[in-house]
Amino acid sequence: MVTISSNLLYIAFVLYLVATLFFGGAIKAKKDIEGKKGTNRWGKIAVFLTIIGFISQVGYFITRWIAAGHAPVSNLFEFTTFFGMCLVGAFIVIYYIYRTPLLGLFTMPVAILVIAYASMFPRDISPLIPALQSDWLHIHVTTAALGEAILAISFAAGLIYLVKVIDQSKASKRTFWLETVMFALVTTLGFVLVSTLFSSLDYKAEFNWVDKNDQAVTMEYTMPAITGPHEGELLTKGKFEPLVEMPALINAKKMNSVIWSFIGGFILYGLIRLILRKRISAALQPLVKNINLDFVDEISYRSVLIGFPVFTLGALIFAMIWAQIAWTRFWGWDPKEVWALITWLFYAAFLHLRLSKGWHGEKSAWLAVIGFVIIMFNLVAVNLVIAGLHSYAG
Amino acid sequence: MKDVKCECGHVNPHGTVLCEACGKVFDEQSKDKSLLDMRYEGSARRSQTYNKTIVDKIWNFFSSVKVGVWLIIVTLIASAAGTILPQEMYIPPTMPAEEYYEDQYGWFGKLYYELGFNNLYSSWWYLVLIAMIGISLVICSLDRVVPLYKALKAQRVTRHEGFLKRQRLFGTSGNVDVQDIATVKQRLKTKRYHVREENGDLLAEKGRFSRWGPYVNHVGLIIFLIGGMLRFVPGMYIDKVLWLREGETKVVPETDGQYYVTNEKFILENYDKDKDKTFEAAIDRAGMVVKNYQTNAVLYKRVGPAIPGEKPELEKVKEHKIKVNQPLKFEKFALYQVDYKLDELNTMSFSLTNKASGETFGDIKINLYDPKPKYDLGNGYHVEVLSFFPDFEFAKNGEPTTKSRIPNNPAFVFKMTSPEVPDGETSFVAIQQTIEPLGDNQYKMAFKGIETKNVTALTVRKDLTLWIIILGGIIFMIGVIQGAYWNHRRIWVQNKNGEIWVAAHTNKNWYGLKREIESVLSETKINIPADQIQNEKVDKEGI
Ligand code: HEM
Numbered sequence: 001m002v003t004i005s006s007n008l009l010y011i012a013f014v015l016y017l018v019a020t021l022f023f024g025g026a027i028k029a030k031k032d033i034e035g036k037k038g039t040n041r042w043g044k045i046a047v048f049l050t051i052i053g054f055i056s057q058v059g060y061f062i063t064r065w066i067a068a069g070h071a072p073v074s075n076l077f078e079f080t081t082f083f084g085m086c087l088v089g090a091f092i093v094i095y096y097i098y099r100t101p102l103l104g105l106f107t108m109p110v111a112i113l114v115i116a117y118a119s120m121f122p123r124d125i126s127p128l129i130p131a132l133q134s135d136w137l138h139i140h141v142t143t144a145a146l147g148e149a150i151l152a153i154s155f156a157a158g159l160i161y162l163v164k165v166i167d168q169s170k171a172s173k174r175t176f177w178l179e180t181v182m183f184a185l186v187t188t189l190g191f192v193l194v195s196t197l198f199s200s201l202d203y204k205a206e207f208n209w210v211d212k213n214d215q216a217v218t219m220e221y222t223m224p225a226i227t228g229p230h231e232g233e234l235l236t237k238g239k240f241e242p243l244v245e246m247p248a249l250i251n252a253k254k255m256n257s258v259i260w261s262f263i264g265g266f267i268l269y270g271l272i273r274l275i276l277r278k279r280i281s282a283a284l285q286p287l288v289k290n291i292n293l294d295f296v297d298e299i300s301y302r303s304v305l306i307g308f309p310v311f312t313l314g315a316l317i318f319a320m321i322w323a324q325i326a327w328t329r330f331w332g333w334d335p336k337e338v339w340a341l342i343t344w345l346f347y348a349a350f351l352h353l354r355l356s357k358g359w360h361g362e363k364s365a366w367l368a369v370i371g372f373v374i375i376m377f378n379l380v381a382v383n384l385v386i387a388g389l390h391s392y393a394g
Numbered sequence: 395m396k397d398v399k400c401e402c403g404h405v406n407p408h409g410t411v412l413c414e415a416c417g418k419v420f421d422e423q424s425k426d427k428s429l430l431d432m433r434y435e436g437s438a439r440r441s442q443t444y445n446k447t448i449v450d451k452i453w454n455f456f457s458s459v460k461v462g463v464w465l466i467i468v469t470l471i472a473s474a475a476g477t478i479l480p481q482e483m484y485i486p487p488t489m490p491a492e493e494y495y496e497d498q499y500g501w502f503g504k505l506y507y508e509l510g511f512n513n514l515y516s517s518w519w520y521l522v523l524i525a526m527i528g529i530s531l532v533i534c535s536l537d538r539v540v541p542l543y544k545a546l547k548a549q550r551v552t553r554h555e556g557f558l559k560r561q562r563l564f565g566t567s568g569n570v571d572v573q574d575i576a577t578v579k580q581r582l583k584t585k586r587y588h589v590r591e592e593n594g595d596l597l598a599e600k601g602r603f604s605r606w607g608p609y610v611n612h613v614g615l616i617i618f619l620i621g622g623m624l625r626f627v628p629g630m631y632i633d634k635v636l637w638l639r640e641g642e643t644k645v646v647p648e649t650d651g652q653y654y655v656t657n658e659k660f661i662l663e664n665y666d667k668d669k670d671k672t673f674e675a676a677i678d679r680a681g682m683v684v685k686n687y688q689t690n691a692v693l694y695k696r697v698g699p700a701i702p703g704e705k706p707e708l709e710k711v712k713e714h715k716i717k718v719n720q721p722l723k724f725e726k727f728a729l730y731q732v733d734y735k736l737d738e739l740n741t742m743s744f745s746l747t748n749k750a751s752g753e754t755f756g757d758i759k760i761n762l763y764d765p766k767p768k769y770d771l772g773n774g775y776h777v778e779v780l781s782f783f784p785d786f787e788f789a790k791n792g793e794p795t796t797k798s799r800i801p802n803n804p805a806f807v808f809k810m811t812s813p814e815v816p817d818g819e820t821s822f823v824a825i826q827q828t829i830e831p832l833g834d835n836q837y838k839m840a841f842k843g844i845e846t847k848n849v850t851a852l853t854v855r856k857d858l859t860l861w862i863i864i865l866g867g868i869i870f871m872i873g874v875i876q877g878a879y880w881n882h883r884r885i886w887v888q889n890k891n892g893e894i895w896v897a898a899h900t901n902k903n904w905y906g907l908k909r910e911i912e913s914v915l916s917e918t919k920i921n922i923p924a925d926q927i928q929n930e931k932v933d934k935e936g937i
Pocket of ligand 1: 351355456457459462463465527534538605608609611877
């Protein structure tokens with residue numbers, strides 16, 4: 001069952017990749033697509049592949065559920081892949097409202113990156129600790145992820161808006177920040193590639209080190225250590241000696257992964273720039289030239305309108321119900337809870353700003369980008385960096 | 395203040411911008427604008443009309459969406475600041491917070507502590523922020539909902555020319571068949587529009603109720619916040635922890651001595667990787683994963699009156715296996731599994747032993763929670779417990795003291811009396827340590843063994859605010875869904891100057907509206923209205 005399950009996920013992943021290429025083809029093939037109408041053959045195939053991929057991933061989800069005996073949303077790998085699946089699902093729904101393949105071209109790569117990123121975490125089926133043994137956990141996590149995914153569609157639409165509207169003929173603050181977003185996406189890919197590289201080389205280096213409570217402990221690196229642990233001593237022979245030593249307060253291993261991701265990101269980004277000979281956003285601009293700005297703006301806004309209630313229900317209300325049952329109180333100011341609140345407040349602010357003039361269009365698109373950054377921060381950084389009750393301890 | 399009478403005959407309250415009934419523009423400034431600002435239908439909002447007294451100023455401040463957004467953003471940033479370092483309630487209780495932050499996080503931790511960020515979410519200024527959001531919610535809603543309601547209620551089918559012309563979607567057509575109008579009317583109806591007709595003019599409207607969504611959700615939020623505030627009212631909220639050893643029965647706090655609970659057994663189970671094969675890899679990686687924390691509890695109710703000093707008479711109410719996620723509930727109370735301690739010392743046994751011969755003269759077993767003052771071993775042998783330190787340490791002045799009442803490190807001063815030494819010998823006995831303060835003794839208390847018990851910690855919770863909070867949550871959800879999943883759309887089809895004028899308005903999602911109009915007007919002689927701001931830069935203009 002477990003093997004079937006991982007194969008289905010793998011199939012879904014490949015199908016998403018192929019679908020993305022077809023979405024690209026759909027845009028290239030028919031230059032005169034006018035926003036809403038006109039999904040051509042390429043586009044139809046792309047959507048078809050996306051749906052098959054989605055079904056395959058649902059298959060992964062169900063089979064893994066059967067194998068584990070609980071819904072597979074209980075560790076970082078499972079939750080993040082589920083988030084990727086919701087992203088695809090949300091895209092399919094929004095596609096059928098607005099029928100624009102361009103949205104696919106921007107959403108699918110994000111979903112692919114999310115799933116690839118998820119696969120870098122331990123993929124074992126983990127048992128549930130007592131606090132997690134509740135149906136409310138599954139209800140809460142799935143609805144929250146779905147809400148976040150719908151909100152993330154507004155990011156994809158916002159990105160299209162920005163790529164189209166920002167003048168790429170001269171460098172400005174706007175080109176810089178948009179390119180920063182692109183760079184962040186590339187860096188995620190960098191992380192995936194570097195991790196895959198070292199794990200296929202089976203790199204392992206063990207260290208003795210002294211933690212912040214002055215205890216001697218050991219730690220295993222799976223990437224060559226650039227930043228070594230506090231008073232670290234390399235035990236495995238023939239492995240890379242750290243270049244700098246970190247103070248005990250900082251998790252040197254995570255720091256090391258971050259640095260490697262950036263190295264990977266820079267190399268990759270450099271290569272892309274060498275090939276394209278312009279900014280990534282500038283290279284993408286021709287793809288979006290036929291889209292109507294008003295139209296993407298509306299998709300972006302609409303996704304927030306659809307996603308906000310789902311997010312509220314999943315990430316706050318269901319979360320509170322579960323917390324009341326598991327931890328005796330519905331709210332405890334745990335970092336993860338606080339970040340759900342922050343996300344919620346942010347989108348509440350977004351909705352209110354949309355009520356006033358001047359906050360449509362480009363500003364609104366930037367807000368959609370910031371919203372996605374907050375969601376990703378909650379997903380990644382809060383889990384890995386700010387440990388709390390919710391930390392899946394990746 | 396004077397009301398404004400429109401040429402159509404409708405009397406509008408002072409401050410109205412667009413006639414509630416026909417939409418004629420009153421406000422001189424907005425006359426030359428090409429498009430109307432349709433928010434709140436140009437109705438007379440208090441905040442836009444008065445700005446003289448201090449009450450007006452406060453009202454205007456809190457009714458501004460701009461202020462509301464700022465309040466939300468500031469709260470957001472403050473909340474984020476509270477997650478940089480752990481809050482005080484989450485730090486380990488090993489040292490005072492004052493030292494902890496500096497010890498763990500250096501100067502930054504010290505600063506964090508000094509700024510009071512260690513208890514940010516209960517700080518006065520954070521609560522003030524939340525309160526201001528609450529006030530703003532009430533005032534902004536009152537400011538808008540009443541005039542909006544009146545304006546939407548008063549609207550007539552036939553509209554002023556200036557009103558139609560300045561709608562975002564607007565178009566005119568000549569030579570329209572009467573039949574076309576009928577077709578359009580029919581199609582609008584099948585699209586679930588509520589169509590009203592007056593002098594051959596049409597007003598098709600749907601989703602008006604979605605306009606109340608924001609107000610409904612704000613009411614829900616206010617109820618939620620009130621629920622949160624009620625927590626501070628005595629008696630509404632109880633949060634106590636009850637430690638119970640196995641076999642022990644204790645009164646449940648805050649139940650007026652009505653309820654008692656017994657811990658029959660505390661169980662801790664780990665996953666077994668041989669049994670749970672699926673989890674083998676994960677268990678290997680984590681080392682050990684807990685499967686269950688459980689207290690087998692029995693709940694009793696007292697019968698008869700409470701007589702101080704006497705053992706209460708108890709009647710069993712129910713048995714329940716309290717696990718995480720499965721609290722024991724009774725009346726308004728719930729008992730939750732929250733903590734435990736395994737193998738806490740419960741009894742210690744010693745043998746009175748002659749040091750020279752090794753001969754023993756009887757064993758004593760001391761219940762560490764209830765040591766007896768004297769243990770008689772017969773034949774003239776007895777042992778007195780002169781002092782007992784359950785959690786022994788030497789105080790700064792060198793005297794032995796106890797840190798707590800929990801027997802973490804028991805120590806005793808025994809007086810051993812025997813036929814040979816009828817005056818008794820004194821011995822200080824602690825774990826792995828014996829001191830004979832008055833010189834060499836003939837007898838000693840030889841350590842024989844211990845018995846341990848598991849202890850469970852249950853949280854006793856009563857929360858009468860929950861229902862209000864749930865109510866607030868439900869109303870909030872209804873409100874957001876109402877406002878977000880439906881739109882308020884209006885389409886006017888009217889005869890003006892022998893032409894058919896079509897204008898349309900929606901509070902959001904213009905694409906949907908445009909598509910709907912296209913399908914309604916298709917194959918008729920009525921032209922599809924143009925989007926008057928499509929050509930301009932869209933982000934310069936609002937709805
Ligand atoms: C955390 C607090 C708040 C939340 C979650 C919230 C939520 C919402 C939502 C979901 C909407 C509907 C938006 C839409 O459908 O486009 C809305 C509308 C609105 N909110 Fe709030 N709100 C909050 C605080 C405030 C505050 C403090 C103000 C005060 C200025 C305010 C004023 C408004 C106004 C004026 C509307 C539009 C009403 C209309 O269109 O008729 N809100 N709010």
